[in-house]
Amino acid sequence: MSGIYLHIPFCKQACHYCNFHFSTNLDRESAVIDAICREIQMRKDFLPTKKIETLYLGGGTPSVISEESLKNLIAELSEVYDLSSLREFTLEANPDDITVENLEMWKEVGVNRFSLGVQSFFDEELEYMNRAHSSSQSYKSIDLIRKARFANFSIDLIYGGHLTSSGMMLMNIHEAVQLKIPHLSIYGMTVEEKTALHSFIQTGKMDPIPETKQAEQFSLVMEQMAEDGYEQYEISNYCKSKKYALHNTNYWKGASYVGFGPSAHSFNGEMRAWNISDNNAYVKAIDGGASYSKEERLSDKDKYNEYIMTGLRTKWGVNRAIVTNEFAAFADTFEAGLAQQLESKCIEEKEESFVLTQTGKLIADNVISELFAT
Ligand SMILES: C[S@@+](CC[C@H](N)C(=O)[O-])C[C@H]1O[C@@H](n2cnc3c(N)ncnc32)[C@H](O)[C@@H]1O
Numbered sequence: 001m002s003g004i005y006l007h008i009p010f011c012k013q014a015c016h017y018c019n020f021h022f023s024t025n026l027d028r029e030s031a032v033i034d035a036i037c038r039e040i041q042m043r044k045d046f047l048p049t050k051k052i053e054t055l056y057l058g059g060g061t062p063s064v065i066s067e068e069s070l071k072n073l074i075a076e077l078s079e080v081y082d083l084s085s086l087r088e089f090t091l092e093a094n095p096d097d098i099t100v101e102n103l104e105m106w107k108e109v110g111v112n113r114f115s116l117g118v119q120s121f122f123d124e125e126l127e128y129m130n131r132a133h134s135s136s137q138s139y140k141s142i143d144l145i146r147k148a149r150f151a152n153f154s155i156d157l158i159y160g161g162h163l164t165s166s167g168m169m170l171m172n173i174h175e176a177v178q179l180k181i182p183h184l185s186i187y188g189m190t191v192e193e194k195t196a197l198h199s200f201i202q203t204g205k206m207d208p209i210p211e212t213k214q215a216e217q218f219s220l221v222m223e224q225m226a227e228d229g230y231e232q233y234e235i236s237n238y239c240k241s242k243k244y245a246l247h248n249t250n251y252w253k254g255a256s257y258v259g260f261g262p263s264a265h266s267f268n269g270e271m272r273a274w275n276i277s278d279n280n281a282y283v284k285a286i287d288g289g290a291s292y293s294k295e296e297r298l299s300d301k302d303k304y305n306e307y308i309m310t311g312l313r314t315k316w317g318v319n320r321a322i323v324t325n326e327f328a329a330f331a332d333t334f335e336a337g338l339a340q341q342l343e344s345k346c347i348e349e350k351e352e353s354f355v356l357t358q359t360g361k362l363i364a365d366n367v368i369s370e371l372f373a374t
């Protein structure tokens with residue numbers, strides 16, 4: 001079983017923090033969707049199987065595209081892949097796009113899970129982020145999703161921005177808990193290059209965000225979520241009743257997936273490919289039969305590092321037997337790094353696996369890199 005990712009590279013407006021690939025020029029929708037449909041045919045032999053377990057429409061903002069575009073994409077996928085065993089079909093949506101009509105249409109095409117970009121329940125934070133929606137639209141959209149009988153959905157929240165006090169962050173969690181949201185992705189605000197936020201800081205219009213604020217709030221997020229009965233199954237992901245995001249969990253467990261659309265990535269166990277992050281160049285390349293992606297064959301070292309990186313971010317951790325059996329050449333590196341991190345209590349042993357401790361999660365990138373083969 002494998003997964004499919006479709007990257008929908010359009011947004012109504014640019015959030016100040018975001019450097020994902022998107023364009024606000026929605027006039028190019030049909031040209032880009034046509035090109036993605038052609039890519040689906042061109043890349044049809046990439047996966048080791050045609051049976052698909054998860055389909056994920058991400059972006060950008062997949063909830064902005066028309067019914068016709070969505071149906072064309074799904075029809076094209078159905079020609080190439082066996083979608084009869086599809087267990088999860090997630091659509092990333094912005095609250096202002098959630099309407100009764102859209103929900104009906106999404107249900108009709110098979111969507112069974114939403115990832116809703118709430119980010120904050122405070123209007124002043126939404127304005128600071130330059131979001132296209134208000135907090136009241138978030139409440140309304142969650143209500144509509146429920147009324148349309150979608151039981152499985154997630155919301156995104158961001159902590160650690162300039163305006164976010166610890167109290168506000170806890171209020172955001174409190175609201176999500178009150179609303180009985182089954183799954184949450186909670187991210188620390190990252191100041192990415194080529195974003196408005198980055199330039200505000202560079203030009204002195206805003207102060208840099210202190211690293212201590214991020215760590216402090218992340219600690220509080222983890223504590224509060226545990227107190228509210230959510231399982232932190234990945235650094236930024238929490239759920240109740242084992243409602244893990246199947247598509248992303250498969251990524252983290254090393255399953256193969258193919259990604260279509262500008263900037264989409266693909267992985268089939270041996271090769272990794274990534275598409276050009278430019279809508280016009282992507283369409284032009286596909287139209288002209290030119291190259292629109294780069295690819296690399298993973299070395300044994302890449303595969304080992306990938307296993308460590310994705311495994312340690314999850315509650316399933318990394319397993320000594322897997323390292324010994326599948327990555328024997330790196331077993332010494334693993335043991336040396338592991339001993340050091342066990343000693344500093346950043347990693348602990350749990351049910352025959354090694355996982356990050358709460359302290360380790362606060363400095364996850366550093367801890368993980370200590371086990372890498374270089
Ligand atoms: C690429 S967006 C796509 C979803 C949808 N367009 C939306 O905004 O709701 C996925 C999520 O990544 C998170 N994100 C994007 N850039 C981020 C940043 N610089 N720092 C923290 N979180 C970020 C946001 O929570 C966002 O909802």
Ligand code: SF4
Pocket residue numbers: 010011012013014015018019020022059060061094117
């Ligand atoms: S966060 Fe979502 S809506 Fe905002 S710019 Fe990024 S992809 Fe678009």
